[in-house]
Amino acid sequence: MEEKISFFRRPAVQTILASVLCAVLGILLGYIILLTMNAEHATEGISAILTNFFKFSGNTKVLMKYMGSFLVKSMPLILCAEAILFAYKAGLFNIGAAGQYTVGIIASLYTSLALGWNWFFCVLAAVAAGALWGCIAGVFKAFFNVNEVIAGIMLNWIGLYLCNIILGGAKCMDQTKSETFDIMATNPSAVLPAFMTEFFGGNKYTTIAIPLTIIIAILILVVLNKTTFGYELKATGHNKEAAKYAGMNAKRNIVLTLVISGAISGFAASQLYLTGMEHYTISASVPGMGFSGIAVAFLGGLHPIGTIFAGLFVEYITLGGQYLNTNYYNPQVADLVIAIIIYLCGFVLFFKSFINRPGKVKVNANAEPANTSAKAEEKEV
Amino acid sequence: MEDYVIEMLHITKEFPGIIANDDITLQLKRGEIHALLGENGAGKSTLMSVLFGLYTPEKGVIKKDGKEVKISNPNDATALGIGMVHQHFMLVDIFSVLDNIILGSEPNKFGFLTKDEARKKVVDLSNKYNLKVDPDAIIEDITVGMQQRVEILKMLYRDNDILIFDEPTAVLTPQEIDELMKIMKELAAEGKSILFITHKLNEIMEVADRCSILRKGKYIGTVDVANTTKEELSSMMVGRSVKFAVDKAPANPGKEVLKVENVCVKSKIHENDSVHNVSFNVRAGEIVCIAGIDGNGQTEFVGALTGLDDISSGTIKLCDEDITKKSIRYKNTHGMSHIPEDRHKHGLVLDYSLEENMILQRYFEPAFSKGGIIKKNDMRKYSDRLAKAFDVRSGRGAKTIVRSMSGGNQQKAIVAREMDRDHELLIAVQPTRGLDVGAIEYIHEEIVKERDNGKAILLVSLELDEVMNLSDRILVMYEGEIVGEVDPKKTTLQELGLYMSGAKRDNGKEAN
Numbered sequence: 099m100e101e102k103i104s105f106f107r108r109p110a111v112q113t114i115l116a117s118v119l120c121a122v123l124g125i126l127l128g129y130i131i132l133l134t135m136n137a138e139h140a141t142e143g144i145s146a147i148l149t150n151f152f153k154f155s156g157n158t159k160v161l162m163k164y165m166g167s168f169l170v171k172s173m174p175l176i177l178c179a180e181a182i183l184f185a186y187k188a189g190l191f192n193i194g195a196a197g198q199y200t201v202g203i204i205a206s207l208y209t210s211l212a213l214g215w216n217w218f219f220c221v222l223a224a225v226a227a228g229a230l231w232g233c234i235a236g237v238f239k240a241f242f243n244v245n246e247v248i249a250g251i252m253l254n255w256i257g258l259y260l261c262n263i264i265l266g267g268a269k270c271m272d273q274t275k276s277e278t279f280d281i282m283a284t285n286p287s288a289v290l291p292a293f294m295t296e297f298f299g300g301n302k303y304t305t306i307a308i309p310l311t312i313i314i315a316i317l318i319l320v321v322l323n324k325t326t327f328g329y330e331l332k333a334t335g336h337n338k339e340a341a342k343y344a345g346m347n348a349k350r351n352i353v354l355t356l357v358i359s360g361a362i363s364g365f366a367a368s369q370l371y372l373t374g375m376e377h378y379t380i381s382a383s384v385p386g387m388g389f390s391g392i393a394v395a396f397l398g399g400l401h402p403i404g405t406i407f408a409g410l411f412v413e414y415i416t417l418g419g420q421y422l423n424t425n426y427y428n429p430q431v432a433d434l435v436i437a438i439i440i441y442l443c444g445f446v447l448f449f450k451s452f453i454n455r456p457g458k459v460k461v462n463a464n465a466e467p468a469n470t471s472a473k474a475e476e477k478e479v
Numbered sequence: 480m481e482d483y484v485i486e487m488l489h490i491t492k493e494f495p496g497i498i499a500n501d502d503i504t505l506q507l508k509r510g511e512i513h514a515l516l517g518e519n520g521a522g523k524s525t526l527m528s529v530l531f532g533l534y535t536p537e538k539g540v541i542k543k544d545g546k547e548v549k550i551s552n553p554n555d556a557t558a559l560g561i562g563m564v565h566q567h568f569m570l571v572d573i574f575s576v577l578d579n580i581i582l583g584s585e586p587n588k589f590g591f592l593t594k595d596e597a598r599k600k601v602v603d604l605s606n607k608y609n610l611k612v613d614p615d616a617i618i619e620d621i622t623v624g625m626q627q628r629v630e631i632l633k634m635l636y637r638d639n640d641i642l643i644f645d646e647p648t649a650v651l652t653p654q655e656i657d658e659l660m661k662i663m664k665e666l667a668a669e670g671k672s673i674l675f676i677t678h679k680l681n682e683i684m685e686v687a688d689r690c691s692i693l694r695k696g697k698y699i700g701t702v703d704v705a706n707t708t709k710e711e712l713s714s715m716m717v718g719r720s721v722k723f724a725v726d727k728a729p730a731n732p733g734k735e736v737l738k739v740e741n742v743c744v745k746s747k748i749h750e751n752d753s754v755h756n757v758s759f760n761v762r763a764g765e766i767v768c769i770a771g772i773d774g775n776g777q778t779e780f781v782g783a784l785t786g787l788d789d790i791s792s793g794t795i796k797l798c799d800e801d802i803t804k805k806s807i808r809y810k811n812t813h814g815m816s817h818i819p820e821d822r823h824k825h826g827l828v829l830d831y832s833l834e835e836n837m838i839l840q841r842y843f844e845p846a847f848s849k850g851g852i853i854k855k856n857d858m859r860k861y862s863d864r865l866a867k868a869f870d871v872r873s874g875r876g877a878k879t880i881v882r883s884m885s886g887g888n889q890q891k892a893i894v895a896r897e898m899d900r901d902h903e904l905l906i907a908v909q910p911t912r913g914l915d916v917g918a919i920e921y922i923h924e925e926i927v928k929e930r931d932n933g934k935a936i937l938l939v940s941l942e943l944d945e946v947m948n949l950s951d952r953i954l955v956m957y958e959g960e961i962v963g964e965v966d967p968k969k970t971t972l973q974e975l976g977l978y979m980s981g982a983k984r985d986n987g988k989e990a991n
Contacts, residue, residue: 324852324853324855325851325852325853326842326843326848326851326852326853327851329835329842329853330842332828332831333828333831333839336828336829336830336831337824337827337828337829337830339824339825340824340825340826340827340828340839341828342787342807342825343785343787343807343817343819343825343826343839344807344811344839344840345806345807345808345809345810345811345812345840346808347808
């Protein structure tokens with residue numbers, strides 16, 4: 099967003115407050131659901147989710163190891179959210195991030211397992227695959243006026259089935275375990291370089307994905323706020339007609355935005371699958387990372403840095419679900435509670451941004467002065 | 480004891496930071512035409528919203544026939560017999576006149592429409608008040624004047640006896656305005672009470688019995704129209720005396736800057752061209768105006784000229800260079816400035832700050848960016864300079880989000896930006912739309928200054944006063960064609976009206 103940090107009552111502060119409120123509300127609702135299922139152990143359950151891996155806080159080494167795994171899993175989520183946020187700033191709803199992430203999985207695993215490439219080129223392949231997937235949606239949008247949501251959803255499924263076909267082959271998939279080979283064993287050169295392994299209690303999965311994600315978030319912040327390209331994108335997002343009037347090339351920007359957004363999504367996949375932590379198994383549904391990214395982007399107030407914290411929170415809660423005692427609760431309950439918390443996060447904020455959207459409210463007795471003057475003017479024009 | 484049908488006593492409505500209505504009293508007598516006069520932002524719309532129950536006032540009471548009433552939503556207002564003709568008609572374009580009139584209170588038996596009675600009532604009403612319309616005509620096929628009659632019939636059909644007209648003449652030709660004035664007088668004679676919102680003084684002088692004036696949310700006074708003058712009304716409205724005419728020396732046209740030849744634009748709605756074979760030129764140092772009633776192809780023509788819309792045939796030359804097929808950016812950077820018709824749709828990115836809007840077409844130029852990074856300091860300096868030169872006022876200076884600025888200042892910002900850019904031709908479309916008298920005066924002066932600096936100016940306006948005052952030549956557009964060219968010094972409003980309504984046209988007229 100703009101640099102308007104001069105007052106405490108600035109929108110930035112309000113957005114942070116709203117996000118925190120959403121998170122608290124989500125946890126509360128999750129608690130209520132636990133109560134209705136098994137009242138006796140609900141408090142214990144919700145505190146297990148919240149305490150999470152900090153229950154190991156007695157042992158620093160174990161704690162840091164868990165912390166490392168938590169960070170590794172958070173990074174792709176944050177990256178997906180950044181991808182969605184970036185497109186959203188240009189007025190595009192990139193629900194296709196899930197598919198771009200999926201083709202990113204194909205590229206990173208196929209190049210590493212089947213082709214035996216070095217990690218650097220595997221990452222590049224994933225980026226290129228995601229960008230291509232974004233480009234298809236972008237070209238359809240720009241030149242044939244096909245809604246990017248529709249194109250995105252279809253491409254998600256195409257990506258999924260391609261993924262099942264390509265990674266399901268004997269070159270990538272261990273047919274006995276029906277999951278892809280372990281890259282650490284098959285092609286160690288494809289594993290991302292380690293990052294502060296000692297600090298994270300010898301966690302072998304902590305890689306440069308962590309700093310790279312932070313760098314990308316900052317890069318997005320800079321591109322959006324400092325560059326002419328960001329200026330164009332945001333102008334297009336706010337007011338497409340005015341962007342056209344100003345002589346901006348809307349078609350080029352649409353394609354470019356979705357290419358970049360897709361590239362980030364593809365990159366996200368490489369940053370998880372090339373750590374060796376995750377293996378791909380044949381799936382009947384599109385990986386949820388891209389969809390959770392939508393909630394994260396909104397929870398993060400559509401701010402590149404806010405998104406980092408939102409991503410950490412959502413991943414933390416997701417991880418916490420594993421600590422729910424399955425003697426008292428059906429294992430699916432954990433997922434349900436987590437899903438409610440995550441999606442409430444996204445929705446409440448979405449709702450809030452709608453209420454606060456100035457000028458759109460037709461008749462609102464509590465309208466702010468700025469809105470009323472704009473409204474009065476609209477009426478009189 | 481006067482016989483007041485509606486009284487709004489000591490109404491105060493506050494919004495955070497602004498008092499929109501400050502102790503306003505408005506008393507409407509039975510059977511009178513009462514004008515409500517005020518500039519934009521004077522509080523007219525807020526006051527009417529209070530009357531319609533859209534806003535709840537902090538202080539004050541509303542009385543109907545002397546009894547206090549509570550209006551908390553528009554349905555309450557309708558139940559009290561209050562009806563309104565909005566400036567932008569609330570009609571369903573593809574429905575018939577009759578269907579539009581009964582819409583919202585459809586007569587029915589067991590859920591089936593029974594239109595016969597309704598038809599009879601509508602026909603009776605239109606005969607009684609001389610509001611001639613065909614009940615079976617489809618709205619989109621009839622003229623704006625007739626559509627307005629449908630709106631009036633809608634109120635009468637609902638047995639409203641308090642009728643509010645919100646700037647009803649803005650979209651009409653002079654002939655249609657005369658007709659409307661007659662209808663309003665007849666309605667008043669039948670005992671209906673009329674509240675007439677306007678800022679056109681001539682119309683008040685012609686039909687109103689009394690006039691209440693608001694200025695900046697405050698009640699200034701109520702005068703009997705018979706005992707006042709236009710000058711008195713305008714100084715009450717603005718708080719100072721206003722020049723009605725624009726001071727300008729005779730034009731001194733130079734070389735040809737814009738040459739338009741046989742431009743056609745295909746309509747998006749129907750088979751015919753929305754702009755057909757338009758040819759004319761604009762020379763340096765003159766103001767050429769395209770006049771016409773809204774919706775006669777002006778918007779489409781400007782779209783084709785500036786590149787916002789596609790052109791289907793014809794050529795456009797700017798300073799002898801064919802720019803017909805050039806991009807918007809090319810036109811922007813090669814001598815064309817454009818004050819767009821709709822400042823919110825095209826002219827501004829409302830959620831951007833003032834400074835960001837000031838460089839909307841120039842952000843990529845070396846003056847404002849280096850290596851793809853925007854030079855924020857230079858942007859701020861530039862914005863501050865323009866804001867100072869053109870008196871653009873805003874709450875937080877260059878950082879103000881444009882959405883929070885008043886309409887007049889938004890428009891001034893656009894005018895400043897477009898005039899400061901390098902250009903030979905300025906296309907000004909409705910440059911004073913929705914602005915108050917003070918801002919209009921200012922923008923007119925700036926446009927004349929531009930002309931005297933040797934720029935070519937193409938003005939497109941629906942306001943006849945503006946057309947007559949500002950232009951050096953007038954081209955009238957009717958149904959997508961230029962039907963006549965007149966000299967503002969030698970023509971009359973009536974003659975213009977005949978051209979605008981298609982009743983008169985110059986035969987075989989070509990560009991000179």
